[in-house]
Amino acid sequence: MKIEILGSGCKKCTNLAADVEQIANDMSVNFELEKVTDMDAILDYGVMSTPAIVVDGVVMTAGKVPTKHEIEQLLKQAASC
Numbered sequence: 001m002k003i004e005i006l007g008s009g010c011k012k013c014t015n016l017a018a019d020v021e022q023i024a025n026d027m028s029v030n031f032e033l034e035k036v037t038d039m040d041a042i043l044d045y046g047v048m049s050t051p052a053i054v055v056d057g058v059v060m061t062a063g064k065v066p067t068k069h070e071i072e073q074l075l076k077q078a079a080s081c
Contacts, residue, residue, distance in 0.1 A: 001031040001078060002057075006042045007050035009035070012065050016051045023071050029079060056081075 003020055007013030017035055024031045036042060036054075045054060049063035053071070055078040066074065 001029055001055060001075075002034070003031050003075075004034045004036050004054040006036045006045065006047055006052040006054060006062075009037045010051075013037075013051040016053070016065055019068055020053065020071055020075075023068060024075055027072065027075060027079075029075060 001024075003024065005013055005017040005020060007016070013035070017033065021033050024033070042050065042052070045052070045059050047059060047062045051065060052062035053060045053066070053074060055074070058078070060074045060078065061070075
């Protein structure tokens with residue numbers, strides 16, 4: 001599973017990346033995590049507000065920092081696809 005955190009590199013984005021990594025590890029998910037800060041790449045996903053979570057090329061959330069429970073649910077949903 002490829003997980004991308006889209007954002008400028010601000011504290012929210014950094015904390016979100018850390019939370020996603022911790023939760024994916026706790027769930028024993030085989031994943032690759034990438035932080036995307038290039039605005040052109042972010043806009044290519046159609047994301048207008050960050051932070052955002054993209055899993056395997058699909059934007060799962062944008063413009064907010066999800067709770068840890070919401071992150072877990074997103075990863076479970078993505079893993080089942």
